[in-house]
Amino acid sequence: MTCNGLPLPPVLPEDAESLVATVAGSVLLPGDAGYDDERAVWNLNHELLPAVIVVPESAADVQAAVTFAARQSRPVMVKTTGHQVVGQARDAVVIATRRMNEVAIDAMGRTARVGAGAIWSEVVKEAAKAGLAPLNGANPTVGVAGYTLGGGLSPTLGRSQGYAADHVRALDVVTADSQLRHIDAESEPDLFWALRGCKGNFGVVTALKFDLFPVARLYGGGLFFPGEQMAVVLRAWAAWHPGTPENMVTSFAVMRMPAVPEVPAPLRGKFLVAVRIAYNGKTADGERMIRPLRRVAPVALDTVADMPYANVASIHNEPTDPVPYYERGIMLREFPAQAQDKLIELVGPEANTELVLAELRALGGAWDREPAVPNAVATRGLPYSLLGVSVGPLTQEQQLKRSVAELLDGMRPWQGDRRNANNLAPDEAGDAAAIYGSERYARLSSIKKTYDPTNMFRLNHNVVPSP
Secondary structure, X not given: OEEOOEEOOOOOHHHHHHHHHHOOOEEEOOOOOOHHHHHOOOEOOOOOOOOEEEEOOOHHHHHHHHHHHHHOOOOEEEEOOOOOOOOOOOOOEEEEOOOOOOEEEEOOOOEEEEEOOOEHHHHHHHHHOOOOEOOOOOOOOOEHHHHHHOOOXXXXXXXXXXXXXXXXXXXXXXXXXXXXXXXXXXXXXXHXXXXXXXXXXXXXXXXXXXXXXXXXXXXXXXXEXXXXXXXXXXXXXXXXXXXXOOOEEEEEEEEEOOOOOOXXXXXXXXXXXEEEEEEOOOHHHHHHHHHHHHOOOOOXXXXXXXXXXXXXXXXXXXXXOOEOEEEEEEEXXXXXXXXXXXXXXXXXXXXXXXXXXXXXXXXXXXXXXOOXXXXXXXXXXXXXXXXXXEEOOHHHHHHHHHHHHHHHHHOHHHEOXXXXXXXXXXXXXXXXXXXXXXXXXXXXXXXXXXXOOOOOOOOOOOOOOOO
16 A cells, blocks of 8 residues: 555544545544444454555545545455454555445335345344345355355355346445446446455445345254264265255365363363354255254254244354454365365364364355356356454464464365365465456456556455456
């Protein structure tokens, strides 16, 4: 973030006066009360150090922030919760959208319109009142906008419905020229295509409208086995899941749980493997389907049950308070017996690893099909998503990164050639061409030149405007 190769000067109170005068929300400089609260992110191993933070209450506030950034030649970063952050945003304008968290459910039309600051727990709760469900993420504290713009692999309904991005009807977005655009498939098709899959490269999305589905209950949860049983459980799961219908979503996880109060007592301090499922069908059919898995080894904990959709966060039971961690993911193009053996070697009972979580999610189904309105999602046709997570303070950064790298590098012989935009680490920020593939990246780069020619929105896994 430099101007002519030099760091930008700080924003002075007199510089910000015009911005303060035009913004109904907050404008915060370093040292101001509230600045530290607003720059905090969910991953405690990251911190933001922006020149100014704008906490908008409306799209007009976002327009004012973008106008200010352009006038000062500063980059812009958008933050909802900060589950995925790239860089420290030094010299930048950070737009913290948390106050724009309105959620409006259209029960008759089966759609939701949500603000840029909404998180999934709020949408799930409101949709459930109407007997409807979104294509939400596993963690209820994740921001709806960033997750959806990155594609959105719903662990509950995605295999039968596709990516969350596939079901976006319309977006409101402030582009680098400070215009507020209401876009859909007809109004600005190129920008609509690019935003759904390429995250925050093209502007600040202030609101989204997307489909909901008539699902009030699920049969879901986890089968937890002692980690020593990894080989037999993994091989049984790998043979079982390809024969399941599309309304069965499942993943396999290897978990070395820390001995901390935040972890449920039955799992605390344990080495476990888990099969997580979410079945949108009759409970009796779900029970019959997973009966073979329940029999492959002694079950340490079985949480699979019929549940209201409002309780789906319990399936993965991810932490909801900020934690220090490092995570990175790849896609696998296949998972044959040799790959299964390698995964057992890398994270099984005999492995020397400090990973807290290695998760293999089975995809396929609607995730492979192009939606009625195509988008920039890059990972169709790749049957597995593999994620590694290590937990620890920033003082252990190299160790955290090394533990994840050992897993993903070990599985490289089966790695696909594209990546899930929501499972990327900050140090992959220069890899956008590899993430999206050359043909898709060329189109994104051309669209970027049209809507963000100076690359204002570059504090991300960046698509560079074409020459």
